[in-house]
């Protein structure tokens with residue numbers, strides 16, 4: 234991948250007509266080191282946040298050995314990029330063929346589930362095809378439903394076993410494996426460490442009721458990154474509170490603690506350079522949007538940081554909204570995105586913090602899918618890991634809803 238110092242250098246050299254993705258390997262490496270050194274357990278990368286093979290290799294080199302995969306395509310992709318990685322198939326609804334291929338061909342032995350049906354599917358798909366003998370090395374994780382009340386994006390409705398059903402599922406799963414875990418997801422961009430406290434409390438209730446030995450507790454993803462209007466408390470606070478509540482659980486003395494960060498590990502990896510194709514008052518028509526890397530800006534009103542890349546803009550900033558390049562009104566991003574008031578057609582903008590659920594969202598709809606990628610060496614627009622925000626002010630740290 235061709236390398237530049239920063240977004241301005243890319244624009245000067247190429248004046249690109251289409252959106253361009255800029256990657257910062259050093260930022261992903263720094264985040265991975267932070268997690269592997271400071272999280273008091275094992276760190277799995279949730280591949281769906283950004284499945285780039287380059288990025289996956291960067292994380293591996295920085296010490297991330299386990300990968301949370303959610304589809305057979307992700308299983309194949311990580312296995313291809315990292316022959317020695319440990320794959321954990323953590324989507325609670327899988328097809329029998331996907332389970333069988335993951336287990337028999339790619340050495341994946343860890344699976345999550347939230348129903349007896351799925352347990353049966355896993356047990357059947359992993360039998361020896363010749364002898365019909367049940368697999369002896371399954372590692373199963375029962376996904377519990379927990380609240381998403383502290384998070385910006387909910388993951389509470391779709392998956393997870395209710396507390397009422399958890400004891401039976403845990404007891405039955407225990408009969409099919411020598412290693413049983415519990416997992417959950419508190420929702421993405423959890424703005425308070427207490428998100429994990431309520432989830433671990435629910436875990437405690439499920440384990441106590443089931444009276445089974447638990448070998449692993451996986452606190453999932455949800456660790457926040459930093460965006461305009463969303464300044465989370467330090468990640469150390471999350472780690473400390475998780476560790477403390479984990480040790481108070483009634484689990485095996487050698488039980489493992491896992492986490493599955495997506496966003497927090499890779500948000501800082503990428504930014505996007507877009508061109509203003511037209512200005513209409515306070516609306517800028519740019520060349521990426523709802524069907525591209527700015528999916529979340531359009532669909533859930535996420536505010537990514539923006540920066541004008543022209544040196545000759547002098548006016549104070551004003552708030553803009555963006556239209557993306559496709560032909561429908563849905564391709565709209567309300568923002569607000571503060572940019573110099575004299576910005577105009579032909580100017581370029583860098584949109585930051587798109588390494589997670591940004592670069593990965595680009596589709597080819599309406600012919601706007603191309604995005605060249607380059608490496609840049611400057612700092613991301615914001616960072617949780619560059620030492621710049623040791624202890625943010627206590628009163629802007631938590632946005633409880």
Ligand SMILES: *Cc1c(COP(=O)(O)O)cnc(C)c1O
Nearest residue numbers: 279421454455456493494495496
């Ligand atoms: C999406 C997902 C993650 C990653 O979540 P983040 O909020 O990006 O950290 C982790 N685990 C599972 C099961 C997921 O579906």
